Amino acid sequence: MQNANIYFQHREPSPLRQIWLHLNANPFAVAAFYFLCAALLIMIFSPWLVPYAPDSQFADAILQPPSWSDQGEIRFLFGTDDLGRDVLSRIIAGSVYSLGYPLLAVLIAAVIGISIGAWAGMSRGVQSSTLNHFLDVILSIPSLLLALVIIAILGPSLLNVMFAITLVLIPQFIHEVHNAIYDERYKEYVTASRLNGVSRWxxxxxxxxxxxxxxxxxxxxxxxxxxxxxxAALGFLGLGVQAPAPEWGTMLARSLDQVYVSPWMMILPGLALFITILSINILGDSVRAAIAERVRQS
Structure with missing residues (x-):
């Protein structure tokens, strides 16, 4: 005989499920999520997805328009540049430089910055105050200007760009974590936990x-x-990833001389850069709102 459960049992969804349900209600957040997932997959599998090698030159197809143009060819979906290189292949291969390396820099900066910021936020007295004032001075300087100074000292290369970007982002994480902990540590629930004698960790x-x-x-x-x-800005200025690497900022800089002759050389890398940053901001803001809503309801 089959057992029948006559009692209603309410099950709360898991935290990740709650965040996904909140995101699913926003079509822009869902579109941004799927675009970033596709961009990450393209970046990871870019060596196998590119139609041609990024540096391969086709002498018979220099400045070939995109395939949707009347003069375009289907074998070059996004057209070619002034050296006969396939623009689609360069955009796909450039996602490693324009998305993969920034992800790595942010990951390293987050680990270091959150660790130092947590130590400073949980500390009191001269150490915490001195670090906070020091970070205020550093953060008053624009991040790009700091990166330019570091690159000017070390020289333009991919390794130096990664070092400069990571070094610039670490103070931002330290400052944000320090301030966030400082805003929370005098609230009632923190005081109750402190009275219970819990450890600092x-x-x-x-x-x-x-x-x-x-x-x-x-x-x-x-x-x-x-x-x-x-x-992208350092590559555009010629101080970042050096040619012939297909970084999106470097591609934009190279297309300046051909903007009126072949506008697709500037529009397509710029569009990839714009949509990527827009998707990151939309998804990040939606996740933040979902977490805040879950904390408010709990």
Whole structure:
């Protein structure tokens, strides 16, 4: 005989499920999520997805328009540049430089910055105050200007760009985590946990950290957008990733001389850069709102 459950049992969805349900109600957030997933997959599998090698030159197809143009060919979907290189292949291969390396820089900066910021936020007295004032001075300087100074000292190369961007982002994470912990540590739930005699690590990891995740998500989103823009700007100025690497900022700089003859050389890399940054910001803001809504309802 089959057992029938006559009692209604309400099951709360998991935290990740709640965040997804909140995101699913926003079509822009869903579109941004799927675009970023596709961009990450394209970046990971770019060596196998490119139709041609990024540096392959086709002498019979120099400045070939995109395939939707009357003079275009289907074998060059996004057309070719002034050296006969396939623009689609260069955009796909360039996602490693314009998306992969910024992700790596943000990950390293987040680990270091959150660790130092947590130590400073949980500390009191001269150490915390001195670090906070020092970070205020550093953050008053634009991140791109700091990166330019570091690149001017070290010289233009991919390794130096990664070092400069990571070094610029670390103070931002330290400052944000420090301020977030400072705003939370005198609230009632933190005081109650302190009176219970919990350790400092337990206080941070189990009590304070879950309540500052929305601010960390926003900071990570801002840092990733900043890293992508700074790497593109340095490449555009000729101080970042050097040619012939197919970095999107470098591609934009190279297309300046041909903007009236072949506008697709500038529009397509710029569009890839714009949509990527827009998707990151939309998804980050939606995740932050979902986490804040979940904390408010709990």
């Amino acid at each position: 337990y206080m941070f990891s189990r009590v304070i950290f879950p309540n500052i995740t929305s601010r960390l998500v926003m900071q990570t989103t801002f840092a990733l957008s900043t890293a992508i823009l700074d790497i």
